[in-house]
Every structure is written in structure tokens, then in C-alpha cells.
Amino acid sequence: MLTLEDNFKKLRTRIENACNSASISPNNVQLIAVSKRHSVDKIKALYALGQRHFAENYLQEALEKQAQTRDLAIHWHFIGHIQKNKTRALAEHFDWVHSVDRIQLATRLSEQRPVGMPALNICLQVNIDNEESKSGFAAEQVPDAFEQTKGLAGLSLRGLMAIPSASATPQQQLASMLKMQTLFNSLNGVASFDTLSMGMSRDLEIAIQAGATMLRVGEALFGPRPNS
Numbered sequence: 001m002l003t004l005e006d007n008f009k010k011l012r013t014r015i016e017n018a019c020n021s022a023s024i025s026p027n028n029v030q031l032i033a034v035s036k037r038h039s040v041d042k043i044k045a046l047y048a049l050g051q052r053h054f055a056e057n058y059l060q061e062a063l064e065k066q067a068q069t070r071d072l073a074i075h076w077h078f079i080g081h082i083q084k085n086k087t088r089a090l091a092e093h094f095d096w097v098h099s100v101d102r103i104q105l106a107t108r109l110s111e112q113r114p115v116g117m118p119a120l121n122i123c124l125q126v127n128i129d130n131e132e133s134k135s136g137f138a139a140e141q142v143p144d145a146f147e148q149t150k151g152l153a154g155l156s157l158r159g160l161m162a163i164p165s166a167s168a169t170p171q172q173q174l175a176s177m178l179k180m181q182t183l184f185n186s187l188n189g190v191a192s193f194d195t196l197s198m199g200m201s202r203d204l205e206i207a208i209q210a211g212a213t214m215l216r217v218g219e220a221l222f223g224p225r226p227n228s
């Protein structure tokens with residue numbers, strides 16, 4: 001069995017190779033370790049290897065892990081589906097929320113971000129393949145959502161996030177991710193808007209090719225997820 005350290009090295013090599021092929025500096029691509037359903041010990045072990053950005057999908061699980069890693073300088077990202085009644089906890093406990101899929105959620109996060117904390121970084125989630133099973137703005141709704149969220153107090157609108165269809169071929173995934181890149185590039189006038197969050201264990205090379213700046217990787221780092 002490969003250790004976490006081996007996985008981490010292999011993953012960084014994959015990212016470097018993909019960046020080289022795309023003529024992109026690896027410094028422009030940030031790795032977010034998706035630790036959902038994995039133990040706090042694994043988070044601590046990866047932290048000890050230098051990883052600082054971690055993402056979680058389930059609020060309660062995330063809050064418990066945060067409580068057990070208070071002494072570590074982790075940047076916490078929320079990437080799961082957002083329930084309206086959970087926005088306060090998100091606003092109080094996270095550095096990033098990637099999965100904003102309704103204006104109302106952004107408004108609530110803005111109102112609930114505690115004064116004195118740095119702005120909460122948010123991405124608008126886009127349902128790029130128009131899948132029933134996925135949340136996210138339709139691509140054509142994104143320009144309006146961008147306008148309505150860019151000036152909200154307490155928030156920093158950083159970019160767009162997508163999870164392309166798991167059943168798509170690599171060609172289809174690339175086409176979807178290039179649509180994301182085009183959409184991202186069409187939105188202008190917000191200095192903080194610099195993030196394209198896409199690419200997971202199985203498709204990160206394609207994502208890098210399409211201009212991803214943040215990769216959300218779970219399985220390739222931590223191995224298969226235990227069942228909850």
C-alpha cells in the first residue's frame with residue numbers, strides 16, 4: 001500500500017507534468033486536499049508534509065475536525081452542498097466556500113460573516129453539464145449572479161467552481177472545462193476574481209489544460225474514502 005507521502009509526491013509530479021504540458025507555472029495551480037470521511041490523523045500527517053489547504057463537504061464533520069486541529073494553520077474550504085440554515089456556521093468557521101449556488105446564500109454569508117474576520121472567499125458553483133443531480137447556477141445565469149454577489153460586504157468573490165459529469169469521456173470533460181474557462185474569462189472588473197476551481201483525482205490534467213487554478217483532490221491523496 002502506498003503511504004500518504006508517496007501519494008503526495010506522485011500527485012505533485014502529476015500536477016507538475018500537466019503544468020509543463022500546458023506551459024503553466026505550477027505556482028499558479030493550488031492543491032486543495034479533500035479530506036471528507038478521512039481521519040484527523042491523516043489531515044495532521046499531510047499538514048506535516050507541508051499541505052495547508054483542506055476541504056470538507058459535511059459541516060458537522062468539518063467543525064469536529066477544525067476543533068481537533070486548532071493549533072494548525074489550516075485554510076479551510078467548504079465544497080459541499082449548502083443548506084440555508086448552515087450559512088452562519090460556514091461564515092464563522094471557513095476561509096473559502098466554493099459551492100455558492102444561489103444568490104440568497106451569498107447574501108446570508110455576507111450578513112453572517114463576523115465583523116473583524118477577513119473577507120470570506122467565495123466561488124459561484126456552475127452546473128456546467130446541466131445535470132439534474134448537481135447543484136449550481138446554469139452557465140447563462142452566471143453573469144447575473146456575478147453582478148449580484150461581487151459587491152457584498154464581508155465576501156470576496158474569487159471565482160467559479162464546477163464538477164463536470166463523472167460519466168463524460170475525457171474529450172467531453174475537456175469541452176466542459178473549456179466552457180468554464182470561457183465563462184470565467186468573460187467576467188471582468190473584479191480584482192479578486194482569480195480562481196477557477198475544477199479538477200479532481202481523475203481529471204486534474206484536463207482541468208489544468210483548461211486553466212484551473214485550484215484542484216480539489218481527495219482519493220489520489222488519501223486513498224479510497226471509507227464509507228460513512
Ligand SMILES: *Cc1c(COP(=O)(O)O)cnc(C)c1O
Pocket residue numbers: 034036057079080163200201202216217218219220
Ligand atoms: C469529494 C469531492 C472532491 C474530491 O474528489 P476525488 O475524486 O476524491 O479527488 C472534489 N470536489 C468535490 C466537490 C467533492 O465533493
